[in-house]
Amino acid sequence: MTKVRVKKRNVTIAIGIVVVGIVLVAGIFRWKQELDYQKTYEFKLEEHGYSKEDTAFLIEKLEDKELDHLLELEMDQNIIKFMKETYYLKKNLEKYLAYQKEHPEDELSNIVAIINVGADKDWYSEYTETDLSKDYLLLCNKFHQLPENYTPEDLTKVKNWYAYGDDPQLREEAYSQFISMYNAAKEDGQDLIINSAYRSYQYQDDLYGKYLEWYGQQETDAMAARPGFSEHQTGLSMDIMTYGANASTFEATEEFTWLKNHAHEYGFILRYPKGKEYLTGYEYESWHYRYVGIEAATYIYQHDITFDEYYAYFIEGE
Ligand SMILES: [Zn+2]
Numbered sequence: 001m002t003k004v005r006v007k008k009r010n011v012t013i014a015i016g017i018v019v020v021g022i023v024l025v026a027g028i029f030r031w032k033q034e035l036d037y038q039k040t041y042e043f044k045l046e047e048h049g050y051s052k053e054d055t056a057f058l059i060e061k062l063e064d065k066e067l068d069h070l071l072e073l074e075m076d077q078n079i080i081k082f083m084k085e086t087y088y089l090k091k092n093l094e095k096y097l098a099y100q101k102e103h104p105e106d107e108l109s110n111i112v113a114i115i116n117v118g119a120d121k122d123w124y125s126e127y128t129e130t131d132l133s134k135d136y137l138l139l140c141n142k143f144h145q146l147p148e149n150y151t152p153e154d155l156t157k158v159k160n161w162y163a164y165g166d167d168p169q170l171r172e173e174a175y176s177q178f179i180s181m182y183n184a185a186k187e188d189g190q191d192l193i194i195n196s197a198y199r200s201y202q203y204q205d206d207l208y209g210k211y212l213e214w215y216g217q218q219e220t221d222a223m224a225a226r227p228g229f230s231e232h233q234t235g236l237s238m239d240i241m242t243y244g245a246n247a248s249t250f251e252a253t254e255e256f257t258w259l260k261n262h263a264h265e266y267g268f269i270l271r272y273p274k275g276k277e278y279l280t281g282y283e284y285e286s287w288h289y290r291y292v293g294i295e296a297a298t299y300i301y302q303h304d305i306t307f308d309e310y311y312a313y314f315i316e317g318e
Pocket of ligand 1: 196232237238239287288289
């Protein structure tokens with residue numbers, strides 16, 4: 001062999017080694033990349049059955065801890081749909097899913113509303129003392145009770161001019177806002193009269209007790225709130241009437257139509273609307289208005305939701 005040929009062979013071997021080396025390194029690199037990819041949520045979620053689009057949505061929307069939890073749940077298309085609901089609350093996801101399984105015919109937005117306000121449970125079956133620090137936005141319903149000794153500090157006497165009956169009282173701001181509303185209605189030729197305003201715990205206790213004797217529990221619960229659960233105890237609620245009308249005829253009056261269109265401008269809402277009985281726990285009451293402030297009242301009016309739903313989402317939230 002000549003020196004030249006030996007040299008050539010050595011060069012060939014060297015090149016071969018380099019090539020094999022490059023291929024090996026590239027292979028290892030790609031293998032490592034693949035392993036890293038398998039650790040990503042993108043990979044895990046797609047493996048779990050979510051589409052590329054849903055996967056991107058979930059990654060953007062959730063924190064790592066929540067994604068881990070999601071991977072433990074059975075893949076369910078409704079998870080994404082619930083998350084896209086306007087009033088979706090993270091803490092309720094599993095409840096939505098469980099409720100949906102039992103009520104597959106219900107609309108998802110309705111399921112969200114039911115779970116958020118707790119209306120999947122029987123009225124009064126579970127309740128907590130309500131958070132009084134929420135002030136004008138405090139919630140009093142069949143799951144949120146006012147303390148027995150709760151009397152608003154700023155109760156103000158309503159002038160007889162505005163009301164039927166003896167010495168009705170309202171909280172200061174609710175009263176002054178009512179006067180503004182009263183005057184505006186008057187200018188439009190409407191007469192608003194307060195039929196009932198603040199009622200004490202004791203009053204409701206007596207009333208409820210009386211009904212209980214006469215009608216029994218079931219009928220009484222359909223007619224009157226249990227003591228501590230009446231919104232009238234907040235001093236923020238009032239029953240509004242007009243001359244010559246009563247509970248069954250008020251809805252047909254011009255005053256009712258006026259209130260329907262304008263009450264929110266003064267911070268009032270129709271508290272127990274028609275068709276929302278399953279959320280509020282109360283029969284439709286065309287005469288019962290609650291002061292929540294102009295911002296909340298306007299939102300509730302424009303989005304056609306109940307105060308219970310508003311509270312669950314905006315006040316209580318996550
Ligand atoms: Zn009322």
